[in-house]
Amino acid sequence: MARYADDLALAHMLADTADSISSARFRAQDLHVTEKPDLTPVTDADTAVEKALRATLSRARPRDAVLGEEFGAAAPAAGGGSRQWVIDPIDGTMNYVRGVPIWATLIALMDNEEPVVGLVSAPALGRRWWAGVGHGAYAGRHAAAATPIKVSGVSRLADASFCYSSLTSWEEVGKLDAMLDLMRASWRTRAYGDFYGYMLLAEGAVDVMVEPELSLWDLAALVPIVSEAGGEFTDLTGRPGPGGGSAVATNGKLHTTVLDRIGLDAV
Structure with a gap:
């Protein structure tokens, strides 16, 4: 995990940025909602979150590629390698539009097409989940309030x-x-x-x-x-x-x- 520790820390920073934007627009009376070609909704919060995260990644990880739901794929700077950040600025946009608090920003790092870091931040639920390969999985309000998590033992x-x-x-x-x-x-x-x-x-x-x-x-x-x-x-x-x-x-x-x-x- 040592090789991805800095990336996981960056994912938390990205999530902090996303949370501040999405939370401020949640249930806003002037929330702007449009329809994408696939007939799913997109809000001004979706696009604002993705733009902000892309801007941070362009500075912090210029050699990494980026793929996001709203703006597609962005190539890395010259000399980039096999790493790609994958962003869903608001997963659960239909919930977000209707005022249901079950929505989140999803942030992942792929290395050689394998997901090695994952973070899900749901600020309206006051909860965040994250993991890195070889590091374990955790949940809490933020990185400083981490509790290890584990799947059930149900076998039937x-x-x-x-x-x-x-x-x-x-x-x-x-x-x-x-x-x-x-x-x-x-x-x-x-x-x-x-x-x-x-x-x-x-x-x-x-x-x-x-x-x-x-x-x-x-x-x-x-x-x-x-x-x-x-x-x-x-x-x-x-x-x-x-x-x-x-x-x-x-x-x-x-x-x-x-x-x-x-x-x-x-x-």
Whole structure:
């Protein structure tokens, strides 16, 4: 972890900046909301956060590439290497727009296409989660108030708390029946959605979190946190990491069972 300690410290600084911007605009009467080509909303807070983080990274890590949800990819300065910061300025924008406090800024560092640092900051919840490869996973209000987190030891689906995204998304990928069967087989089901289900998984509060259609900025920060907390994170084909456009995150003990019930054949 020593090689990424400075990067994790920088991620906390970036999150502090993001929190100050997003918190000030949350529930603002003059919040400006527009619609992107994919029909999802974007607010002036989304764009302001991403611009601020990109500006800091351009000064602090000029040789690193940057990928963000709102402004795409930015190439590194000449002589840059294999590192890329991945930013979702506000994950849960629909919640943010409606005044629901479950939203967060997601910050990740990829090295050779592997997520090595992840931080999720949810200021309206007063909580932050972070991890670095080989360092462990932590949660707290800020870095100075860190508590180690760990996934649950639940080993039977009948005892598991199962978290998911909207059912319509599973219908779109042709997996609604399998999804409903999986839900019926679980002890408890809740649609916490977005980043929050994965963070509850990393803390051991839920045991499974699944989503069928996602982008890299939705996932990159989550993988180190879940993995360092002792969990397992793959796409629906069982491929590890955030690159597959879908997510199956579990406490590890339930992973094969979940994939057998809802997974996709590798392409």
